[in-house]
Amino acid sequence: MPKKTAACCLFAAIAAGVVAASAGESTDSAGRLDPGIGSRRPVSARAVGLADRGLIALHVYTRPGTRPANAISVYPLGDTDLSLVITTPDQAKIIAARPGVLWVEQAPEPTPRNDTVRLIAQTGTINPGPFDAAGLDGAGQIVGVLDTRLDWDHCAFDDPDHPIGPLHRKILAYNVPFAGVDAHGTHVCGILAGDSTMNTNLRGTATGARIVYNTIPAFDESPLLQRLELHASQGATIHNNSWGDDQSSTYGGLARAVDSFCWQHDENLVVFAVSNGSTLKTPENAKNALAVAATQDSPMQSKFCLGAAGPTADGRRKPDLVAPGCSVFSAYPFGGTCNTVFNSGTSMSAPVISGAAAIARQYFVDGWYPTGSPDPADAFTPSGALLKAVLVAGAADLTDEPGWPSDREGWGRVMLTGSLPLPGSGFSLIVDQAFNNTADALETGDARLIRFEVVDEAEPMRIVLAWHDAPGDFGAADPVVNDLDLSLETPGGAVYLGNHIDMLTGESTTGGTPDTRNNVEVVALPTPDAGVYTVRIDGAMISTGAQGFGLVITGGIATIPEPCGPADLTDPLGVLDLADVTAFVQAFAAQAPEADIVADGVFDLADIAAFVQAFAAGCP
Structure with a gap:
């Protein structure tokens, strides 16, 4: 099309839109209009050209089928449509008041949506990621993905020099015969670990991680447990699942498979997207799954987007965490080898969490704990329960969501800078763990005590205990098998129990009874007093085996050296003299x-x- 003709068509659409928006529409746009409209600085040449003519680009989110008449382009996003509208700034409020319109914002640019997701997972903002700068990008970590067909030739994953296998830069195993590609699996894997030098939209959450892949188990194929075990045998320790059964909320075969796998292989962490409907389904109702709902992407990452609300049918807290999952850019397998598309759903938020877990795992296996700098002598293998506790410990409360924790956001939005200190961080980290059925694991009546000191009262303190419980009975109304209890004793003798938190203040309260239902327990003190504290983990009821755990303590804290034996009687402890x-x-x-x-x-x-x-x- 000649440039002059294209320009005429564009301005005709703009003029028609202004007239249509002004004619007989309500101006009640409360809650649907981004207050930042008109305040963005144009960056791209196209945005600058629009600004020179007094125009802006709007993203208008509507219910499917209710698209603005003046839309330049429309993108279906499942339960919503996104339309691009070019108009004058004063028309935004009128457009927002139209029936079917859910949200109107000035079109963000030039930050790539997937690149934004990666940074939010690290810092909670789109500021440069400190973990990227430190070289923590999930390198050396393998993530198992069960999803629709991944396009291995897409530039986010391709490796012209190596076939799929141990030397491939992205895909170590593709466990089914090639039978075409699909948008969903390609998009999810791009958010998780995509990496392309050709398109910054294709930088996933953990760009250094690699993938082992299989399809979602159909009823006549090998079951979920076998597929998880296959991926574990291929080196995967984190498992992303952006799928589920929306016709059941029973603790059935799928949920039990997750719990069985995590109990037997507790080095692993299994992540599941919750249903996009209103009610939690399965397998996200598994005790050991890390269940994920979705927030908006930047600049509204503190705004809940979608995902089923908890609790589970038997009263356990789910979802566990939230992450950006709406209007997220990632890999698209059609129309070229390096295409992108944006999509929305909990399917998009789960791989953000899986990618963050890969970075957290690298932090420990590369020896960044406890100093915040890499030292191979400090390297150790974290359990899946410890990784879950790390992600919960750093999670940020959604400011747009009432109460913390809540049935929609769980423990909040993933934010690695909240739990993994780097040089210059204002807080410290203490961790402890035991693997299931080992000498350090707990049986009924056992207790583990950890003493530490608060040295900076200005730093909020959070203590998180997580464990991978043994699988319950099929169809169990109460699938809890093993119960641990978390408590904290303060310098003044007050005792706080896990999960006794005032949702209005987000602060733990004294009193109450131990939580016997959840296998994630939290104590949160935003303004702790200085002094020596004691964390206690009790084996309250261990019905099967010996129960392992992962414990995380964050805040302005310091470890207290313990005597190395009966001859170590004086300071400095740990030295005999x-x-x-x-x-x-x-x-x-x-x-x-x-x-x-x-x-x-x-x-x-x-x-x-x-x-x-x-x-x-x-x-x-």
């Missing part, structure tokens, strides 16, 4: 309890021999 010998001699002479090394109530040569033996053994 002459001061410890002197302390033992004095305690023995005074018949003080710390000199009764063999704990028989008698102070004799046996205690001296035990002290000498412990002193000679030294500290680890």
Whole structure:
């Protein structure tokens, strides 16, 4: 089309839109109009050209089929349509008042939508990501994806130099015969781990992570548990599932498969998108699944978008977290090898969480804990429960959503800078864990105590305990099997129990009874007093095996060294020296309890021999 003709058509559409918007429409646009309209600085040449003529580009979100007459282009997004409208700034309020219009905003540019999602997962904003700058991008981590057909030739995933397998830069395994491509699976994988130098829209949440892929299990194919186990055998420790059964909320085969897998393979974390309807379904109702709902993308990342509200049918808290999932740009397999499209749904938010989990896992396996800088000597393998606790500990309350935690946002929007300190962070992190059915795991009556000190009262403190419970019975009305209890004792002797939180203030309260239903428990103190605190984890009811856990403590905190043995009697703890010998001699002479090394109530040569033996053994 000649440029002059195209320009005439554009201005005709604009003029028609202005007239239509002004003719007989209500001006009641309350709650539908972005107050920032007109305040954006144009960046692209096209936006600058529009501004020079007194025009702006609007994104108008409507119910399907109720599109503005003056739309330049329309993009179906499932339960909504997005229309691009070019008009004058004063017409935005009139357009927002039209029937069927859900939201009107000035078209954001030039920030790519998927790139924005990646940054929000790190910092909660679209500011440059500190984890990117530190080299924490999920490198070395493998994520299993069950979804519709992934387009391996898309530039977000392609590798001209290597076939799919161990050397491929993105896809280690494609576990089904190739049979075409699909938009959903390609879009989800792009949000999770896409990476292309040709299009910044194609930078996923964890650009360094790699994928093992399979299709969603149909009723006549290998079941979910087998597919999760296959991906685990191929190296995956995080598993993304942007799908579910919207016809059941029962604790049935799918939910139980998730719980069984996580109980047996508790190095793994399984992420599920919740239903886009109003009621939680399955398998997001699994106890061990990390269930995810969706927020808007930038600049409305603190605004809830969609996802089923909790609790589960048996009263457990779900969803666990939220992440950007509406109007998210990512890979599109049709019309070219590097195309993008934006889409909305909890399907889009789940891979943001999975990507964030991959970055968190890299943080630990590359030795960034506890110093905030990489040291291979500090590397360890985190459990899936510990990763879940890390993501919950850093989550941000949605300011547009009443109450925290809530049945829609769970524990909030993922934000890695809230729980994983880097150099210059104003807070510290303490973690502890035990794997299921190991010597450190808890049985009924066992307790684990962790002492620490609050050194900065200005930093909010959050303590999160998570565990992967054993699977319940099929169809169980109450599928809880093993119960742990979290409590915190303050310097003043007050005791806070897990999940006793005032939703209006977001602060833990004293009193109440232990939570016997949820396998994520939280204590939150926005303004903790300075002093020594004690976290206690109790094995309240362990009916099957020995129960592992992941514990995370964040805030202005410091660890308290513990004695390395009975001979370590003086500061600095963890070091055996002459001061410890002197302390033992004095305690023995005074018949003080710390000199009764063999704990028989008698102070004799046996205690001296035990002290000498412990002193000679030294500290680890």
